[in-house]
Amino acid sequence: MDVYSYxxxxxxxxxxxxxxxxxxxIYDCAQVVKSFGAxxxxxxxxEEAADMAGMAAALVLNIGTLTAxxxxxxxLAALAANRRGIPVVLDACGAGAxxxxxxxxxxxxxxxxxxxxxxxxxxxxxxxxxxxxxxxxDATDVGGDLPEIxxxxxxxxxxxxxxxxxxxxxxxxxxxxxVRNGTEMMAHVVGTGCMATSVIGTxxxxxxxxxxxxxxxxxxxxxxxxxLAVKRSDGPATFKQNLFDCIFQxxxxxxxxxxxxxx
Amino acid sequence: MDVYSYxxxxxxxxxxxxxxxxxxxIYDCAQVVKSFGAxxxxxxxxEEAADMAGMAAALVLNIGTLTAxxxxxxxLAALAANRRGIPVVLDACGAGAxxxxxxxxxxxxxxxxxxxxxxxxxxxxxxxxxxxxxxxxDATDVGGDLPEIxxxxxxxxxxxxxxxxxxxxxxxxxxxxxVRNGTEMMAHVVGTGCMATSVIGTxxxxxxxxxxxxxxxxxxxxxxxxxLAVKRSDGPATFKQNLFDCIFQxxxxxxxxxxxxxx
Amino acid sequence: MDVYSYxxxxxxxxxxxxxxxxxxxIYDCAQVVKSFGAxxxxxxxxEEAADMAGMAAALVLNIGTLTAxxxxxxxLAALAANRRGIPVVLDACGAGAxxxxxxxxxxxxxxxxxxxxxxxxxxxxxxxxxxxxxxxxDATDVGGDLPEIxxxxxxxxxxxxxxxxxxxxxxxxxxxxxVRNGTEMMAHVVGTGCMATSVIGTxxxxxxxxxxxxxxxxxxxxxxxxxLAVKRSDGPATFKQNLFDCIFQxxxxxxxxxxxxxx
Numbered sequence: 001m002d003v004y005s006y007x008x009x010x011x012x013x014x015x016x017x018x019x020x021x022x023x024x025x026i027y028d029c030a031q032v033v034k035s036f037g038a039x040x041x042x043x044x045x046x047e048e049a050a051d052m053a054g055m056a057a058a059l060v061l062n063i064g065t066l067t068a069x070x071x072x073x074x075x076l077a078a079l080a081a082n083r084r085g086i087p088v089v090l091d092a093c094g095a096g097a098x099x100x101x102x103x104x105x106x107x108x109x110x111x112x113x114x115x116x117x118x119x120x121x122x123x124x125x126x127x128x129x130x131x132x133x134x135x136x137x138d139a140t141d142v143g144g145d146l147p148e149i150x151x152x153x154x155x156x157x158x159x160x161x162x163x164x165x166x167x168x169x170x171x172x173x174x175x176x177x178x179v180r181n182g183t184e185m186m187a188h189v190v191g192t193g194c195m196a197t198s199v200i201g202t203x204x205x206x207x208x209x210x211x212x213x214x215x216x217x218x219x220x221x222x223x224x225x226x227x228l229a230v231k232r233s234d235g236p237a238t239f240k241q242n243l244f245d246c247i248f249q250x251x252x253x254x255x256x257x258x259x260x261x262x263x
Numbered sequence: 264m265d266v267y268s269y270x271x272x273x274x275x276x277x278x279x280x281x282x283x284x285x286x287x288x289i290y291d292c293a294q295v296v297k298s299f300g301a302x303x304x305x306x307x308x309x310e311e312a313a314d315m316a317g318m319a320a321a322l323v324l325n326i327g328t329l330t331a332x333x334x335x336x337x338x339l340a341a342l343a344a345n346r347r348g349i350p351v352v353l354d355a356c357g358a359g360a361x362x363x364x365x366x367x368x369x370x371x372x373x374x375x376x377x378x379x380x381x382x383x384x385x386x387x388x389x390x391x392x393x394x395x396x397x398x399x400x401d402a403t404d405v406g407g408d409l410p411e412i413x414x415x416x417x418x419x420x421x422x423x424x425x426x427x428x429x430x431x432x433x434x435x436x437x438x439x440x441x442v443r444n445g446t447e448m449m450a451h452v453v454g455t456g457c458m459a460t461s462v463i464g465t466x467x468x469x470x471x472x473x474x475x476x477x478x479x480x481x482x483x484x485x486x487x488x489x490x491l492a493v494k495r496s497d498g499p500a501t502f503k504q505n506l507f508d509c510i511f512q513x514x515x516x517x518x519x520x521x522x523x524x525x526x
Numbered sequence: 527m528d529v530y531s532y533x534x535x536x537x538x539x540x541x542x543x544x545x546x547x548x549x550x551x552i553y554d555c556a557q558v559v560k561s562f563g564a565x566x567x568x569x570x571x572x573e574e575a576a577d578m579a580g581m582a583a584a585l586v587l588n589i590g591t592l593t594a595x596x597x598x599x600x601x602l603a604a605l606a607a608n609r610r611g612i613p614v615v616l617d618a619c620g621a622g623a624x625x626x627x628x629x630x631x632x633x634x635x636x637x638x639x640x641x642x643x644x645x646x647x648x649x650x651x652x653x654x655x656x657x658x659x660x661x662x663x664d665a666t667d668v669g670g671d672l673p674e675i676x677x678x679x680x681x682x683x684x685x686x687x688x689x690x691x692x693x694x695x696x697x698x699x700x701x702x703x704x705v706r707n708g709t710e711m712m713a714h715v716v717g718t719g720c721m722a723t724s725v726i727g728t729x730x731x732x733x734x735x736x737x738x739x740x741x742x743x744x745x746x747x748x749x750x751x752x753x754l755a756v757k758r759s760d761g762p763a764t765f766k767q768n769l770f771d772c773i774f775q776x777x778x779x780x781x782x783x784x785x786x787x788x789x
Contacts, residue, residue, distance in 0.1 A: 016398060016399050016401075018399070022568075023286050023549050023552055023568075024552050024553055024556055024568050025553060026286055026287050027287055027288060027290065027291070027453065027454070027553065028553070030287055030453040031452070031453045031499070031500070034451060034452070034453050034499070035451070035498070035499055035500075039398065039399055039401050040399070040453065041357070041360070041399030041400055042285075042286075042287050042327070042328055043328065043357070043360075043361070044328060044330070045328075045329060045330045045331065045363060047331065047363040048361040048362075048363035048364065051360075051361040051362065051363065052360065052361055052399070055360070055398070055399070056399075064568070065568055065569065065570060065571075066571060067570070067571045068571065068573065094567070094569070097567070097569075097577075097578065097581070098569070098574040098577040098578055099574075099577065100571060100573040100574035100577065101574065135542060135565065135581070136542050136544070136565055136566070136567030136578070136581070136582075137567055138565050188560060188561070188774065189557070189560070190553065190556040190557045190560050190566065191553070233771075234768075234771045234775070235561070235770060235771025235772070235773075235774040235775055236557070236560070236561055236770055236771065236774055237557070237561075237766070237767040237768070237769070237770035237771050238767055238768070238771055240500070241500040241501050241504060241767060242497075242500070242501070243500070244498060244499055244500035245496075245497045245498025245499065245500050245501055246498070247498075248451065248498040248499055248500075249497070249498055279661060279662050281662070286549050289549055289550050290550055290551060290553065290554070290716065290717070293550055293716040294715070294716045294762070294763070297714060297715070297716050297762070298714070298761070298762055298763075302661065302662055302664050303662070303716065304620070304623070304662030304663055305548075305549075305550050305590070305591055306591065306620070306623075306624070307591060307593070308591075308592060308593045308594065308626060310594065310626040311624040311625075311626035311627065314623075314624040314625065314626065315623065315624055315662070318623070318661070318662070319662075503763070504763040504764055504767060505760075505763070505764070506763075507761060507762055507763035508759075508760045508761025508762065508763050508764055509761070510761075511714065511761040511762055512760070512761055
C-alpha cells in the first residue's frame with residue numbers, strides 16, 4: 001500500500017470533518033484534523049447537527065462524555081450523513097464500562113448506518129457481544145483473538161472495524177490490515193485514541209470509497225508522526241506537542257520509509 | 264496609536280472577563296486572558312450567568328458549540344452586562360454555516376446591546392445580510408469589500424465590527440483601523456479566532472470607553488506575540504505554546520517596534 | 527513524612543479516578559492523573575454516573591462550570607462512592623462568586639459524605655460561612671487565619687479540608703500539614719487549582735485510609751514537579767507542558783530532597 005498517496009488526498013481535498021465528540025479531548029480532535037491539512041467542525045445542537053453533517057465529507061461520533069440528548073443529536077447527524085453517502089465513524093469510547101454506554105452504542109448502530117466502528121480491544125469485544133469489562137476508558141485484556149473479533153463484527157454489522165492497540169487491526173468483510181507503527185508513549189497521553197478516530201474520519205473523508213485502506217493509511221501516518229515525535233520529547237506533554245508538529249510536516253520520504261502495514 | 268499603552272491598562276487593571284464560549288477552545292480562551300495578565304471566568308448556568316457578568320469588566324459570547332439553552336444564558340448575561348454598562352463582545356463563530364447559527368446570532372443581536380461583533384470574513388458578511396456560506400468555522404471568500412461590509416454593519420447595528428483575517432479590520436460608525444500584524448501559522452491552529460475574541464474582551468474590559476482602538480490594540484499585541492512565537496516553532500503546536508509565552512512576556516520595545524496599525 | 531512512598535502507591539495501584547468536572551480544564555485534569563501513572567475517567571450522564579463511580583478508586587467533583595443538572599449527577603456519583611467507601615473530593619471552584627455556587631456547594635455537602643473539601647482561600651472561607659467574595663475563580667484576600675478556618679471547617683463537616691495557595695494547608699480533625707512546595711508560575715496557568723484537586727483524588731485513591739497525609743503528599747509531588755518544570759520554561763505554556771513531563775518522570779531522589787512539608 002502506498003500510504004503517502006492517502007495523505008496526499010487529504011492535503012489536496014482538505015475534507016470538512018464534522019464531529020460530535022467528548023468534552024475531554026475535543027480540542028485535540030479538532031487540532032489533529034487541522035494538522036493534517038483538513039478542516040474540523042464541532043456542532044451538536046439537534047437543530048443543526050444534520051445541516052452541518054450535510055456540508056461535511058465525513059462524520060465522527062465519539063461517546064466519551066455521552067448523555068442521552070447528545071446521542072439523539074448523533075442520530076440526526078448520522079442519518080443526514082447516510083442520506084448524503086458520506087462515511088460515519090463511531091468511537092465506542094468506554095463501551096464495556098457501564099450498561100448505559102453499551103446500550104447507547106447499540107442504539108446508534110441500529111439507528112443509522114455506521115461505516116466504521118473503532119475502539120480498543122475491550123470496547124470492540126463488548127460491541128461484538130463478548131462478556132468483557134472496560135476499565136473506564138482503558139482497555140482490559142480480552143485474550144488473543146482480536147483479529148477474529150474484528151472480522152466477525154465487520155461481517156455482522158457490514159462495516160469496517162478498527163481495533164487500536166500495540167498493533168492496530170483494520171478489518172472489513174473482505175480483507176484485514178495490521179498497522180505496526182506507533183510508540184508506547186501514546187498510551188501515556190489522554191486522547192490519542194480519540195485523535196486516532198478523528199484521523200480515520202479525515203482520511204476516509206478524502207478517500208470515501210476505500211474505507212479500510214484509508215483507515216489503515218491514516219493510522220499509519222498518525223503513528224509514524226508519533227515515532228518521530230517521541231525522539232525529541234521529554235514526556236507525554238512535549239510528546240503531544242511534537243506529535244501535532246510532526247503530523248503537520250510529514251513528508252513522503254518519512255511515510256514511505258517508515259510505514260509498517262501488512263495485509 | 265500607542266498600542267502598548269492599552270496593554271499597560273490590561274496589566275494594571277487585570278479585568279475580569281466573563282465568557283460563555285464553546286467547548287472546543289474554552290481552555291485557550293481562558294489562558295490567553297490570563298497570559299495577558301487579566302482574569303478569565305467561565306460560567307453558563309442560567310442561575311448565575313447574570314451574577315457573574317455583574318462582577319466582570321467585559322463579557323465574551325462565542326457561539327462555537329451553541330445550543331438553544333446556551334443562547335438563553337447568553338441573553339441573561341448580556342442583559343446584565345448592559346445594565347452595568349460593560350462591553351459585550353460576540354464571536355459569530357460559524358455564522359453562515361447553518362440556518363440555526365444565523366438565527367441565534369440575530370436573536371442575540373436583537374435581545375441585548377452587543378458592543379462588538381467579531382468574525383471572519385464570511386461570518387460577518389452573513390451577519391451583514393449577504394448571501395454567503397461559511398465552511399464549518401472556516402472563512403470562505405466573500406470578495407474584496409470587507410471594509411465596506413464592516414463599516415455598513417457597524418452603522419446598522421450601532422456597534423464596533425471586527426473582521427479577522429490576513430488583515431484585521433476594526434470599524435465603528437466614525438473610524439476604521441487595519442491591523443497588519445500576525446503570521447500565516449495562526450490559520451493552522453484551532454482556536455486562534457476564538458482567542459482573538461477573548462483578547463478583544465480583555466482589552467475593552469480595561470479600556471471600555473475606546474472600543475475600536477482597544478480592540479485594534481489587542482489584536483496587534485496578540486499578533487505581534489504570534490510573529491515572535493513562530494520564529495522559534497516547529498509547527499502549530501509548539502507555535503501555540505510559544506504564543507502564550509510570548510504574550511506573557513510582551514515588552515514595550517517589542518510592541519512599539521512591531522505594531523502595524525493604520526487608521 | 528516519606529512523600530515518595532505515596533507516589534509509589536499511586537504508580538503501583540494505578541487507581542481509576544472518576545471525575546465530574548468543568549469543561550475548561552477537563553483535559554488537564556485527566557492528563558495530570560495519567561501523568562502520575564493512574565487512570566482518569568470522565569462521565570457525567572445521570573444514567574451512568576453511579577456505575578462509573580462504582581468501579582473507581584476515588585471520585586473528584588469540580589463545580590467550575592456547574593449547572594443544576596450536573597449537580598444532580600454529582601449527587602448520584604457521590605452516593606455511589608459513599609456506598610463503596612471510596613474517597614470523594616470536592617473542588618469548591620468559584621464558591622463565593624455567586625449565590626448559585628454557594629448554594630450548590632452546600633447542597634452537595636448535605637446530600638452525600640464529602641471526604642475532602644478543597645479550594646483557594648476565599649472559596650474555603652465562604653464554605654466555612656465567612657462573608658467573603660471570590661473574584662470569579664481567583665482567590666481574594668481573607669486575612670491571615672486560613673489555618674483556623676481550615677481546621678474549623680474540618681471539625682464542622684467531619685472531613686479533610688485543603689486550602690491551596692502560596693502555602694497549602696491540609697487539615698482534618700486531628701492534625702494539619704503545611705506544604706511549601708510550588709512556584710509563583712502556577713498562578714499564571716489556568717487549571718493548576720483544578721489539577722491539584724485531581725492529584726489529591728489520585729493520591730487518596732491509592733491511599734484511602736490516610737486522606738490528609740496522602741493529600742499533602744500529592745500536593746507536594748505536584749508542586750515539586752512544578753519547581754523542576756519552571757526552571758526550563760519560558761512562560762506559562764511551556765511551563766504547563768514541562769509540568770506534565772516532570773510529573774511523569776518524578777524520581778525518589780527529587781521527591782526526597784525537595785519535599786517541604788511541615789506537620
